[in-house]
Every structure is written in structure tokens, then in C-alpha cells.
Amino acid sequence: MAAETGTPTTLTLKSNDDELFSVAESAAILSVTIRNMVEDGCAGGVIPLDNVDGKTLASVITYMNGISAIPADEEKKKSYRDKFLSDKDFETLADMVLAANYLNMSCLMDAVSAKIAQVMEKKSVGWVRRKFGIENDYTPEEEAAVKEEHKWTFEGVETDDDN
Amino acid sequence: MPSDICGSSLLLALPDDIFPVITSSLSPRDVCSLGISCPGLNDVVSSDKVWFAQCNKLGILLPLSTLIEWRKGVSSYKALCRFLVNIHPLMGIWVDKHPKFGNVVYVMPGFLSVVGCRIIHEKIGPLYLEDGPILWRPVFEIICKYDGSTTFFLHGKERGAEYVYPGFIKSVDRNCNVLLLEVEPMDQRDEIDKDVPQNWTERPFIHLCSDDRQKLL
Structure with a gap:
């Protein structure tokens, strides 16, 4: 393979909206899904990624290239991941977590999940509803019952947001 | 926004x-x-x-x-x-607020429960652990019910027989560092209940705190 012949192999990835991307095999195989395809010999032509759109795939490839350029230094990789995710909005994060799950990239999956969790951390029910545009379709009785059922989690904890 | x-x-x-x-x-x-x-x-x-x-x-x-x-x-x-x-917050080792009493209670997992055991230090000889195994006695057990709520039992002894007495947990603060066991006489109850306080009259309140654990143990 690439390392043995000395010429870096480039793979072509195709998003579900038919955008084509070239990426070094060494970076692309961070995705276990892609690595399996390469190992099975399916990488000769174009690798179709049916569950990822072009915008998200471009982002994932930026991440693949960025992280694979960093030598084995967990600290530096972590700070790259933090920086990479710092300017992503929630919608992008949601797309990325789906892509990371589909591509089976555990490092990206964990980082994006943690970032999403960070958004939700220590927030009140009211905040969650506002942030995610959730319409409260509980009846007052149902809502009271759900609150009662979860009362035990609300003892002795403060939220960032009052309501 | x-x-x-x-x-x-x-x-x-x-x-x-x-x-x-x-x-x-x-x-x-x-x-x-x-x-x-x-x-x-x-x-x-x-x-x-x-x-x-x-x-x-x-x-x-x-x-x-x-x-x-x-x-x-x-x-x-x-x-x-x-x-x-x-x-x-209850799990782990608790020691008496007054170190001179030397009371140590270890709260550990049972089965769907946690058990608080008192190490019977009075029986530990001058050679400590080399003398033999630690003797201990269960003090209380907190049992998990089907819905995740808790039931509390106090262990005791009466006329040579082991008993458990129902009780309840008032509240567990997440940052608690004092464990307080209270036994109240219940006059209206039957004989067994009345005997409970007698087991505990020597020290009806047991204060144990986990700070300075390392210093004391």
C-alpha cells in the first residue's frame, strides 16, 4: 500500500449530494468504515458515502487532514479538536455526530458528543425548550407527572439559567 | 436569540x-x-x-x-x-467525630443495597490485623426498591438474637460529611420496637465525619 510504494495514495470520496473530494488515504482511514472499504479492495474508484452531505463531508475531511498531520501527541490532538469544533453551530455539530457515527470515527464522535453535551449542560427545561424550539406538547397533568418522576434529579443542583 | x-x-x-x-x-x-x-x-x-x-x-x-x-x-x-x-455520597469510610472512641463505619455495596458496617475495634488485639481478621457488625442497610426509592433498616440485637428495624433516610446531601443515626423510642409500638433504643442508649447519636480520614486512619 501507500507506505510501501512511497507514493501517497489518494482516495476519492463522494457525498450523498454528488460532491467529490480527494483525500490522502492515510487521513481517510481514520474512518473505520472507509478503512474497511479500502481493505476490502473497494477503494479503486470512488467511495460513495450515502449518509453524509457535501458540506459536512468537507468539514470532516478538514478534520481528518488536520488531526492526521499531528504526530502522536494526545495534548496537541485535543487542542486541535477543541479549536476545530469551537466555531461550529449546533446544527453543524448534529450533522457531524451523525457523520462520525456513520464513518465510525470514534475520536471525532467522542469530541462532537462532548461538545453537544456541553451546550446542554446545566440548563433548565425552559432553556432547552427555547434553544431547540421545542413545543411543549405535554398536558399540564402529564408534565406534572414527568416532573414528579424526575424530582430526585433536581435536588441540590443549580442551573445556569433561572427558567 | x-x-x-x-x-x-x-x-x-x-x-x-x-x-x-x-x-x-x-x-x-x-x-x-x-x-x-x-x-x-x-x-x-x-x-x-x-x-x-x-x-x-x-x-x-x-x-x-x-x-x-x-x-x-x-x-x-x-x-x-x-x-x-x-x-x-454515603459510600466509603466514616470515622467518629471524637477519635478517642475509635468508631469506624464502612459503607459498602451489598446486593441492590448498601451496608454500613462498624469495625469492632475493641476486639482488635495489640497486633492489629496480624492477630486475625477484622470483626465487624452491620449497623444499617439501605435497600433499593423496584422503582429506585430506598428502604432503611437498622441492625440490632435483642436477647442474643439479630433483628432489623425499619427506619427511613431523611435526606442525603451530595456533599455531606456527617453521618447521623438517630433512634427514637416509639412508646405506642410493641415490645420489640421499645427495645430498640436500649441497644443504642449508650450513644443515641453517632456522628461520623469523613474529613481528615487520612489523618485518623
Whole structure:
């Protein structure tokens, strides 16, 4: 393979909206899904990624290239991941977590999940509803019952947001 | 910030197996805030997978196999998590506020319960552990009910026979560092109950605190 012949192999990835991307095999195989395809010999032509759109795939490839350029230094990789995710909005994060799950990239999956969790951390029910545009379709009785059922989690904890 | 609003469909579109990963870095409270916000999300975050991750994160003292065993006795991992959250601050070693009494109580996992055991230090000889095994006596046990709520039992002895007496937990503060056992005489009850205080009259209140653990042990 690439390392043995000395010429870096480039793979072509195709998003579900038919955008084509070239990426070094060494970076692309961070995705276990892609690595399996390469190992099975399916990488000769174009690798179709049916569950990822072009915008998200471009982002994932930026991440693949960025992280694979960093030598084995967990600290530096972590700070790259933090920086990479710092300017992503929630919608992008949601797309990325789906892509990371589909591509089976555990490092990206964990980082994006943690970032999403960070958004939700220590927030009140009211905040969650506002942030995610959730319409409260509980009846007052149902809502009271759900609150009662979860009362035990609300003892002795403060939220960032009052309501 | 209306422009920042993203639909709940975005969250609901996430596959089942992603929620446990995301919520594993959240507290039980955060998970419940999601559930209380709407029925759709409540379904997603009520899954056993989500709560297994929560239990796993909390139950630092319990191996995974124990969690799986304990799950058989409760309605869900959410119920189990409720129990673990409640008893978590109690786990470990507690020592008497007055070191001269030398009382040490060790709170450890039982089966779907935690047991507080007093080390019988009076029986430890001059050679300490080299002399023989530590003698201990159960003081109390907190049992997890099917729905994750708790039942409290005090262990005692009467005329040579072992008894357990029902009691209750007032509250467990997450940052508590004093363990207080209270026994009140209940005159209107039958003979057995009346005898309870006698077991404890020597020290009806036991204060044990975990600060300075290392200094004392």
C-alpha cells in the first residue's frame, strides 16, 4: 500500500449530494468504515458515502487532514479538536455526530458528543425548550407527572439559567 | 436569540445509539431536563442505554457486572441510577467525630443495597490485623426498591438474637460529611420496637465525619 510504494495514495470520496473530494488515504482511514472499504479492495474508484452531505463531508475531511498531520501527541490532538469544533453551530455539530457515527470515527464522535453535551449542560427545561424550539406538547397533568418522576434529579443542583 | 433556535427534530433525528454517548457526559439532572421538555425527547432519554451510561459513570465503586446483576431487581436503569445517586455520597469510610472512641463505619455495596458496617475495634488485639481478621457488625442497610426509592433498616440485637428495624433516610446531601443515626423510642409500638433504643442508649447519636480520614486512619 501507500507506505510501501512511497507514493501517497489518494482516495476519492463522494457525498450523498454528488460532491467529490480527494483525500490522502492515510487521513481517510481514520474512518473505520472507509478503512474497511479500502481493505476490502473497494477503494479503486470512488467511495460513495450515502449518509453524509457535501458540506459536512468537507468539514470532516478538514478534520481528518488536520488531526492526521499531528504526530502522536494526545495534548496537541485535543487542542486541535477543541479549536476545530469551537466555531461550529449546533446544527453543524448534529450533522457531524451523525457523520462520525456513520464513518465510525470514534475520536471525532467522542469530541462532537462532548461538545453537544456541553451546550446542554446545566440548563433548565425552559432553556432547552427555547434553544431547540421545542413545543411543549405535554398536558399540564402529564408534565406534572414527568416532573414528579424526575424530582430526585433536581435536588441540590443549580442551573445556569433561572427558567 | 431567535436566529439561534434549532428545531427539536434535529435532536430527535439523532439515532438511538448516539444519545447514550452524548448524555454520558451530562448529569442525571441534565438528562431529565431534556426529557421534561417534550414527550418525544422523554422517550429517547428514557432508554435503558442512556441510563446504563449514567449508572456506569456514577457507580465508580461498582463493576459493570454488578450493575447488570442489580438491573434484574429494578424496573429500569433509570430507577437504579436514582438509587445510586442517592446512596453515592454515603459510600466509603466514616470515622467518629471524637477519635478517642475509635468508631469506624464502612459503607459498602451489598446486593441492590448498601451496608454500613462498624469495625469492632475493641476486639482488635495489640497486633492489629496480624492477630486475625477484622470483626465487624452491620449497623444499617439501605435497600433499593423496584422503582429506585430506598428502604432503611437498622441492625440490632435483642436477647442474643439479630433483628432489623425499619427506619427511613431523611435526606442525603451530595456533599455531606456527617453521618447521623438517630433512634427514637416509639412508646405506642410493641415490645420489640421499645427495645430498640436500649441497644443504642449508650450513644443515641453517632456522628461520623469523613474529613481528615487520612489523618485518623
